Amino acid sequence: MSKARKFMLITLGEELLLGLTQNGHLTYIGDQLRQRGVTLHSNYTISDESDDIDDQFEYCWKRADVLITIGGLGPTVDDRTKEALAEALGESLVFDDAILESIKERFERIGKPMSENNRKQAYRPENAEALENPLGTAPGLWLEKEGKILVMLPGPPNELQPMFASQVIPRLESLGYIDEKENYLQLRTIGIGESALETLFEPVFNSRKSLSVAYCAHQGQVDCRISFPDQPGRMDDLQTIANHCKEMLGEHFLSFGHDSTVTIVSNILRDRNETLALAESCTGGMISNEFTNLQGASDVIVGSVVSYSEKVKIESLGIPEGLIQSCTAVSAEVAEAMASGVATKLGSDYALSSTGYAGPGGGTKENPVGTIFIGLHTPNGVRSKRFSWNGGRLGIKKHALNAALELLRRELISSEPVESDPLNSGAPANT
């Protein structure tokens, strides 16, 4: 068990403050530390102005055991993190031939000339160690000083994330600053509100005084995290409590841990050697994209047809032209014909379909913007469900994705063979 250390994160870049780029750094670093039993203490997002960097660094260096900075290590003049922090720590910058060599090598590999301003990136604080960056020119830096650790990483996610995983995590591990796993248990629920959930669990949680409980609601799903903050080793007790909660939840139980609905559904299908096809109109490829983001997706997904025109619905999905004319393209009948059509054409056991008005244009009096029909084809027949949501185009697409996944999940758990319980299994069989 690691001693509790205070981890702080400074993220630099005006594009974050201008709302032009999501602060994915916080999500990534927070997630990485959480998986290893550490809760990030705080995150500070500031600009690249030297005064701001100085101010914030002073505040954090006083309070942190481990301070991570992301950004401001690029070759241009507005990249000032390394210079400002070295000065604040009384470190002089030394030119490191080894860093220059690896920058040169990188330019050779990608077949482009090195600009003169890249030489700036070969300087490092005298007591810092360079962390190699195989995917970019800015090395990371690791500096132990005054009993604290300073880690500086470059801003591009595809550069910093592998550097953090392969170079920072092992160093923190060897110092005993992080653990091997989470120190809490998460219970995911679906289709039940936060306050109803709190009321449901009250009798179980209230009798355990040292238990810490936190709820987090997002789009029809509520996650509940439980832990014993003062006794982080009591994972078995947490599991016993969580099992009790699972029983109370019934079909509202989604998963232990962090598996999302798409992962759960994919794992069930894989375990049962069954396949899925998709016929997407209003979701436009979103469902298909979600499934194919998972490794080993080709075990489960045979293919998808995005039918954004009637011609495609008729020719690629085999929907009778008369059906669209008599029922309109946004109807239960067409949703069902799409699901069965794609299952037949592509040869799958199950199929999901979507048709509706994601907006902002379109819609009719009976089926205004936000109305979406989801079709589900199964080995035993086909059915559909009508939904109606508010929100922008992307929000409505996302709602439709979640509803389609949940429709399929309910079908699969109600039809699953009694002898297997893939929802409650350990490691999924991802390939």
Next chain:
Amino acid sequence: MSKARKFMLITLGEELLLGLTQNGHLTYIGDQLRQRGVTLHSNYTISDESDDIDDQFEYCWKRADVLITIGGLGPTVDDRTKEALAEALGESLVFDDAILESIKERFERIGKPMSENNRKQAYRPENAEALENPLGTAPGLWLEKEGKILVMLPGPPNELQPMFASQVIPRLESLGYIDEKENYLQLRTIGIGESALETLFEPVFNSRKSLSVAYCAHQGQVDCRISFPDQPGRMDDLQTIANHCKEMLGEHFLSFGHDSTVTIVSNILRDRNETLALAESCTGGMISNEFTNLQGASDVIVGSVVSYSEKVKIESLGIPEGLIQSCTAVSAEVAEAMASGVATKLGSDYALSSTGYAGPGGGTKENPVGTIFIGLHTPNGVRSKRFSWNGGRLGIKKHALNAALELLRRELISSEPVESDPLNSGAPANT
């Protein structure tokens, strides 16, 4: 023109620090202020612990003109923002009957009983004004004190965003703290590195001493934002400089403002009354999803086939079985056959295709994981390009998406009629 004020944002919530939820508050508030000529100075993400709130509030209140807090206004005991900040400001909490009334009304509207702990939400700092929350129980709070402004908002995005837009923005406007529009100009570039770009622009920028320049690199694209921070009214001068840069960039010029490649490509196709189809293997629906996120997508996209199995490639795209056997599914030949196949089957002018190994499984010696062929069908023929990327499955899919969009953009701008210049036009004809 507003006087420059320092805006700071404190976001509260452990789920942000644990990496379980994206900090969308920063993106939203940053974007709202940016659109009104203000750059958010900094964002601090902390937990709901009282000590952390006290510490951070003291730091920010000293430095900010406007301090916005988001979160910690809920009814439960772990919501402490209002209490902590009132105490720090020497404000006593007074019970506000009008707030209680609107909480009661809300519960009546949704037909649920008000629980006793909701009464806590009817207290406000004595000098604060309540900001109505029509979509939740926690009112926002507006407090002017010591020549500064403190705004407290509840955490759920669907509650705080309308409150900010309809109640906070007008108050800031009437005080002259914000403007009506952005005060910088953004130039988007593609296919040229950050350091090469800085070198290219140096002669233009260096002669203008009061010009502020910032670069932001993301996956093959570099954005360059220019402004005159001390003379925010000089937008025409910025445009003249940006036009000069555009000429220097040639085909590396992407757009002025915030349009992404997918928007640019969609607008060109719409203006020319031309259509696009997609045949996606390794990108699995990502390209299609990206296009259909745009409103009016059905003007441009006829449909898409995600071929995650050979059967689909053969039957839905009409690729000869012998071609897959002789060239393998991951080859230039199959990428081209997919593009032409989908254009023919779905009846489009252009088509993009993708086939490759997104990983982590699969790959061959010649074409290891990360190898992807992108096919492009045009009215004048078909061609393809082989790419090779590092990174995880999602990163590789994203690279393939960007490469496909850029391939199509280059084709469109090199073949566009001389009389029109949609890249440089004003409002796009989105429907």
